[in-house]
Amino acid sequence: MSWFEVPAGAPFGTAELPYGIFSTDETPRRVGVAVGDRVLDLAAVGEAAGLDADVFRQPSLNPWMGLGPAAWAEGRGLLQSLLADESGRDVVEPHLLPLDAVTLHLPIEVADYVDFYASEHHAANVGAIFRPGGPPLTPNWKHQPIGYHGRAGTVVPTGTPVVRPNGQRKAPDEDAPTFGPSRRLDIEAELGFVVGVGSPQGTSVGVDAFADHVFGVVLLNDWSARDLQAWEYVPLGPFLGKSFATSISAWVLPLAALEPARRPLPRQDPPLLPYLQGDLYGYAIEVEVWLNGLLVSTCPYAALYYSPAQMVAHLTSNGASLRTGDLLGSGTISGPAPDQRGSLLELTWNGSRPLLLDGEERTFLADGDEVVLRGRAPAADGGILALGAVTGVIEPAPAR
Structure with missing residues (x-):
């Protein structure tokens, strides 16, 4: 079970957790994760969890992707834990933004x-x-x-x-x-x-x-x-x-x-x-x-x-x-x-x-x-x- 409820008809559930780049009028481009009909600001979540979140303040996914499989697994595992455990609510909930309130961008800096x-x-x-x-x-x-x-x-x-x-x-x-x-x-x-x-x-x-x-x-x-x-x-x-x-x-x-x-x-x-x-x-x-x-x-x-x-x-x-x-x-x-x-x-x-x-x-x-x-x-x-x-x-x- 998860404390986070996915609204009916939302684009994503809690099993996908895809990464992208978003911005708002107040926030420059940075890394987010889509869950339900929301975007989770990973830089803000990282700071709230006491982590070094600089890799999530970047305007593309490339710095995060370059860290490799161990970091990817650790990050995904942490997100799943925060969304599933009631103790994660205070860390996550303040940093969920409505999907229709953000602007999405090219997620990667394409190399080749x-x-x-x-x-x-x-x-x-x-x-x-x-x-x-x-x-x-x-x-x-x-x-x-x-x-x-x-x-x-x-x-x-x-x-x-x-x-x-x-x-x-x-x-x-x-x-x-x-x-x-x-x-x-x-x-x-x-x-x-x-x-x-x-x-x-x-x-x-x-x-x-x-x-x-x-x-x-x-x-x-x-x-x-x-x-x-x-x-x-x-x-x-x-x-x-x-x-x-x-x-x-x-x-x-x-x-x-x-x-x-x-x-x-x-x-x-x-x-x-x-x-x-x-x-x-x-x-x-x-x-x-x-x-x-x-x-x-x-x-x-x-x-x-x-x-x-x-x-x-x-x-x-x-x-x-x-x-x-x-x-x-x-x-x-x-x-x-x-x-x-x-x-x-x-x-x-x-x-x-x-x-x-x-x-x-x-x-x-x-x-x-x-x-x-x-x-x-x-x-x-x-x-x-x-x-x-x-x-x-x-x-x-x-x-x-």
């Missing part, structure tokens, strides 16, 4: 951003769309997690408007490229794994060391201009079609909260090289895609072929370092069923099979559209864990 391609269903769908009649997967896909390096500077928090990008595009029936607003603006429903503890350059991080480095998880929308991407991606891959905006949730859910959601990976065949073998698991997280208030897809993260530990192991296998604040996207989460696809590219089969929403046929995003990603996972008590939502509204491209 890497986006993977870990869903076999997504990769096969994309292959079938763009390489009809050929093998759906490229020859390397089942041997290593594929990814690309994105742009850390355009990672934005939930609620930030997404401006339609301008760029070069060339349709198959056009003789030459033109420049202008993307005509095929899309979403990608993903998880983002946030690195807390870095690694030295020239070393690698094994799959079994995943939890020693990764702090937590956010929902992530990797906005994609499919027409710009299709024209530019050969031979070097995604560039301007991806770099204009990536949205993440304001709350980082600690890995510890997801322990009840661990699930075995799908069978990996052929067997992977030894550096990608070990204690491997995924998570039973479902990501919902909402377009203008209508649910269009529910994407099962447990169906992904590669584990997050394998993504970290492959990323560092050449000696590339991890840094506090690195953001590792899972790639689009798609399952085997048509209503489990995490992009409009797949849901509409590149625009050839429009969705019917409220009597209107829809393919790619229009100006004014609102996209919301919501996530949930099983909790230890049989309930539901919530991930912080990600929202973005499409604004028109700037005039040229």
Whole structure:
């Protein structure tokens, strides 16, 4: 039992305790934890408990995340104790702020951003769309997690408007490229794994060391201009079609909260090289895609072929370092069923099979559209864990 009562319909219970950065008119940016429909000011709680709370007075989670797993466990354990034991009421209650009375900010200072391609269903769908009649997967896909390096500077928090990008595009029936607003603006429903503890350059991080480095998880929308991407991606891959905006949730859910959601990976065949073998698991997280208030897809993260530990192991296998604040996207989460696809590219089969929403046929995003990603996972008590939502509204491209 807990003295803290979670109101019905509150975004989070006491099992999640996600971290974020908030401010008020009187308080500069600092670290908070979401519980119920409140935000707990950790700097104030730390002071009340007689602790050194300077790490919680910072404008990003990076200093806290950099302390490592022992500190993360101690901090989470203390919060759980304070919320459960009546003796914690006097320490906590004065420092609970209504969620609607604070401003939320980007929770991390993003160091590097890497986006993977870990869903076999997504990769096969994309292959079938763009390489009809050929093998759906490229020859390397089942041997290593594929990814690309994105742009850390355009990672934005939930609620930030997404401006339609301008760029070069060339349709198959056009003789030459033109420049202008993307005509095929899309979403990608993903998880983002946030690195807390870095690694030295020239070393690698094994799959079994995943939890020693990764702090937590956010929902992530990797906005994609499919027409710009299709024209530019050969031979070097995604560039301007991806770099204009990536949205993440304001709350980082600690890995510890997801322990009840661990699930075995799908069978990996052929067997992977030894550096990608070990204690491997995924998570039973479902990501919902909402377009203008209508649910269009529910994407099962447990169906992904590669584990997050394998993504970290492959990323560092050449000696590339991890840094506090690195953001590792899972790639689009798609399952085997048509209503489990995490992009409009797949849901509409590149625009050839429009969705019917409220009597209107829809393919790619229009100006004014609102996209919301919501996530949930099983909790230890049989309930539901919530991930912080990600929202973005499409604004028109700037005039040229």
